[in-house]
Amino acid sequence: MAAESGVAAEACVGQVVLPGDLLLLPCYPDEDGERLRLGAGTAPRGRLLCGPGLRRCGAGLMVIKCGLLRHRPAGSGGAAGGVYWVDSQQKRYVPVKGDHVIGIVTAKAGDVFKLDVGGSEQASLSYLAFEGATKRNRPNVQVGDLIYGQFLVANKDMEPEMVCIDSSGRSTGMGIIGQDGFLFKVSLGLIRKLLAPKCEIIQELSQLYPFELVLGMNGRIWVKAKTVQQTLIIVNILEACEYMTAEQRKQALAKLSGN
């Protein structure tokens, strides 16, 4: 089986890539230590980060998800050497370590709560993983409660484990999400769009009414506003904004703020 010769990764940025495509990296050294031709603006080789949708494969990166290839150049402090990833769309969430998600408590089994996070397995959450929890001082968690936490362990071989504190023991906003409010599910791509640094949708919505919002990376959003009507309006906008253009959205919001 002749392996397809790869395409330079830089050439495909912003284009659709399919699983099986091999992307070559320009300045990856040979076994002998010889350098291939360096691009004009390549920074000193730091560690290249190969994000979701890509896998390391010999001399380059193998695409494993279909979508648009994205690239962030080096020097951003997060990853010296740049980041490549595939921007794909899906609705089914796969637990990933470090992700903040909203889980629904389905069972209490002794010292451990079972949470439904939308993945293939239920995640477990120990009662000691809350801020200020001790054996005597247990958190007041009931079946059906909403919990905002992050994954401590999440791989395909083990049951995912969640915690509601960070490494220094502080909760930083994680834990049981309060009363009332409305929980609904959207696609994962929309969540990433909403969590992007300068999201217009969130900025425009924040001008409407005072409300509170919790976004889980598993596609779940929880909204709470002062009245039920306001809550439902925000829910409808968030669900619909995935398929609306910017002008349509602005029109819809203008109508609402006019009312």
Next chain:
Amino acid sequence: MAAEVKTKLSKNLLRMKFMQRGLDSQTKKQLEEEEKKIISEEHWYLDLPDLKEKESYIIEERSFMPCEDLLYGRMSFKGFNPEIEKLMIQMNSKCKEKEIEVDDKMEADVSDEEMARRYETLVGTIGKKFMRKRDQRVLQDEDGGEDGSSNIRPSKKAKKKFLKPQD
């Protein structure tokens, strides 16, 4: 009874810690080496040359967080939940390391003027509590005029009356 002749002790016994305390370092080293030899002969190993691991410059990452610099998932707007708003500023400035403009004018339940008024009256009442008795009587005389002993009763009543905070 302790004869000079050392009875024949087994190797295992000699290898025990309490027997080795008296030994000098050389004998200890010898014993250790012998032990290592025994262990290494029993262990199986692959008779292959050492494979040099290729230094890889690519790190695989399955999460979107470092790729797209996502914000923190809990948000609150227009003062709906002040703690979350404080948290937002804290978490997002940690990520970005740049100053985000803080909207200082958040909705307050009690305005500044009302607070000042309340503190005015509060300081007076609590201050009276710590005054000495003589000073209290002087104060009462100033307020209510000289009435003799009957002055004390009403002043006591006035003191005991609960002052409702102005809301």
